[in-house]
Amino acid sequence: MPLAEGRVLQIGIDQSEIGKDISRLIHGAILVGVLVAGLSVLVAYLVNRVIAGPILDLLAVVRRLQHREFGRRVLVRSEDEIGQLGRAFNELSETLEELFDAISDRERKLDAILSSMSDGVLAVNMQRKVILANRAVADMFNVDELSIIGKNQFEATRNTNLSKLLDDTIDSGESIVREMRVRPGSERTIAVTSSPLTNQDRTPLGAVAVLRDVTDLRHLEQMRQEFVANVSHELRTPLTSIKGFVETLLAGNLDDRALTERFLKIISGETDRMIALINDLLDLSRIESGKQPLKLGPVDIKEIFDDTIMILQSNADAKNMTVQNLIYDPVIVEGDEKLLKQVAINLVDNAIKYTPEGGTVTVEAIKSPDEVEIIVSDNGVGIPAQHLDRVFERFYRVDKGRARNMGGTGLGLAIVKHIVDKHKGSICAESRVGKGTKMRLTLRRMN
């Protein structure tokens, strides 16, 4: 603004007023700031409560679920989307719990069935790794049931044939049955049925094998075959000889009275042998079948052996042998008298038969409160160690030629063993070749 010369316009402001204004402004700003901060805390709190809180709850329950804790539920705090999510989640975890229980239950049942099976079960996947094995398999291969899971099939079983069978099953997609030894040189035979494992759309998953121990079955089959062969052989030998003598006589030698008589005596002897054999067989099958129950009663062992020795005295005399019963007092057992006499006769008969001229046979008894051990000893030819267990098998003879010459068929001790077993007793042989044999028979005493 123009001013007259020499004039000065001076404008002055009171600074204290300005200061007041500024301070008012600052206070206002602080107040707004505090309000905004408070508001944001409130908003954050509300957001946390309404959204983040339930989600964190959910997360915590999911974590529990991962550890198979199905009991936990989400707290539903509202009816909005988050509340619905929580409710749906609770339902889902309930369903999961039921499903898990059902699966665990099935798994437990399957486990129980598999581990109580006497057959082995072994499953492998396409990579030939074991995915399932039960206790029977582990026992067969002498390994730990759990530690073979995940191992390669050969590493787990050490059986090349089984490995090959599983390979062949997977390669061919067909079931295969094969018999094999548990391991090379083993006595145990297993029959393995191996089948391909597939899922529902027939995609191959591996193979599962069922392993059955058939050792006893095969042994029985072999025994049956041997038995038939033995019986046929035992019958054919005397029959052939009878036929030979009869044909010789028929060929015009009937007039020779002495010859005829000699031949007829042989024929009669052979017939006796066959009758004895058939009687033995009938005895064996009767005892074995259990159809004829034991006629139990008190039996005096001393008397049984006294009678036996009397019956066989002439056999002993013919060989200049001494047979003595060193049981002086009655020893009473509960048993079938007729059968126990058969035992005694067989044992003393063997002792006389397999002892050379001039030998001695003794019978003695060792008593304990509940049992009595009867020992029939001889100083005869003895039984080589490797035959000791086997002499109780049917038709088993140590020296086949010699025993047959003596009229033996190898059934005597088999019958003895069966009778003793029926009496819940036991029998074993002890022997030294060239020195003699001891047959130890244990029976229960009757008090």
Ligand SMILES: Nc1ncnc2c1ncn2[C@@H]1O[C@H](COP(=O)(O)OP(=O)(O)OP(=O)(O)O)[C@@H](O)[C@H]1O
């Ligand atoms: N006391 C013994 N001393 C030596 N060997 C024996 C004795 N007892 C049995 N043996 C052997 O055991 C085998 C089987 O005996 P077992 O009594 O079963 O048949 P066996 O005497 O040959 O015929 P069987 O008794 O049927 O007439 C005999 O062949 C013999 O080799």
Ligand SMILES: [Mg+2]
């Ligand atoms: Mg005999």
